Amino acid sequence: MAAHSLLSTNLSATPPILSLSSSVSSRSRTTHFSLSKSLSLYRNPSRLSPILSALRNSSQSNSHTSGSDHKFSSALDSLFVLCTSVALSFALFVADVDSASAFVVNTPRKLQSDELATVRLFQENTPSVVYITNLAVRQDAFTLDVLEVPQGSGSGFVWDKQGHIVTNYHVIRGASDLNVTLADQSTYDAKVVGFDQDKDVAVLRVDAPKDKLRPIPVGASADLLVGQKVYAIGNPFGLDHTLTTGVISGLRREISSAATGRPIQDVIQTDAAINPGNSGGPLLDSSGSLIGVNTAIYSPSGASSGVGFSIPVDTVGGIVDQLVKFGKVTRPILGIKFAPDQSVEQIGVSGVLVLDAPANGPAGKAGLQPTKRDSYGRLILGDIITSVNGKKVSNGSDLYRILDQCKVGDKVTVEVLRGDHKEKIPVLLEPKADES
Structure with a gap:
């Protein structure tokens, strides 16, 4: 009877379970256990009937023992019931934690709309950006072995599904081999399709599966505004x-x-x-x-x-x-070599001083005069270009800017200062010798 009473007291009392749930709540404020789950075993006694039956049988069998062993059996029963109660409470707690895990509420990280837009932009465009490694051949000073070592790196992006990669020319300059690493960390050997040194642009090509190539969306730069x-x-x-x-x-x-x-x-x-x-x-x-x-x-x-x-x-x-x-960029040239801008400023004039105009170049064919020395070693200045097609030329940058707006085969009017008078000379623009 004592054992049965003790078991009933331990199993039917709700405060231990409630205090256990309360202690869990105090340790983790973000986790809330469902009390209905914790008390379901007490509202449904059928789940405990096998255990109660076993304990009752044990108690009844102990009641038939001899008088000398009665006290020892009672103490053993009490200890057994106590251990069983503790183990059962722990098992209920563990089981309840597992069942309550579905009710844990994690507060989502709150982001502002502009933050979400930035995160989405990064996630959507990262697959288009690649990592480029510039490899150069070096000879070991001791073993004389020829090795390829990284001499630089940079970034690039996928231009189309054919595997074309766009980057800067200075990223690949002097490379013996190039490696391109895609966003999924797969690496491919790259071949140089072509480059434009004047504008610092280069195009590579990799033989990667098309499903791994994600071209970047191309916009426009003509309507950009300061501050955007x-x-x-x-x-x-x-x-x-x-x-x-x-x-x-x-x-x-x-x-x-x-x-x-x-x-x-x-x-x-x-x-x-x-x-x-x-x-x-x-x-x-x-x-x-x-x-x-x-x-x-x-x-x-x-x-x-x-x-x-x-x-x-x-x-x-x-x-x-x-x-x-x-595989190349066809850009028109005048076919001249000109003096540094500082040299012309020292003379006190504004324009581009022609140092050399090869006879087989566009300017030489048109009759522009280069700088030279006479029989006495005196320096005779060549033509000073002051305008092209009516656009003023004050320095070398102005001349390049005007030529960038022209095409190979265009005939331009070059105004030069020759001696103490000005002349207008028509020049037929041609491509560079290595581009023809």
């Missing part, structure tokens, strides 16, 4: 894909090509962080469309200082089309 948001995706410092944000700080900037020094016009200036490794990566607008190719930063330390530059997509698009079709 932009996003740069790349692999700075060899890290995985990263996203930096900012605004357009300026338009129609001009920078010089790292390879040839030729000016690149209409460049986009942005304060989005652009660091080594971001070169060749895309600059996107808020809709996720390509508006530029990150190419350079203005910083003495080489790290982002809030002044980054991107080649506008309208310029890049025409170059890429020519490189894909012909």
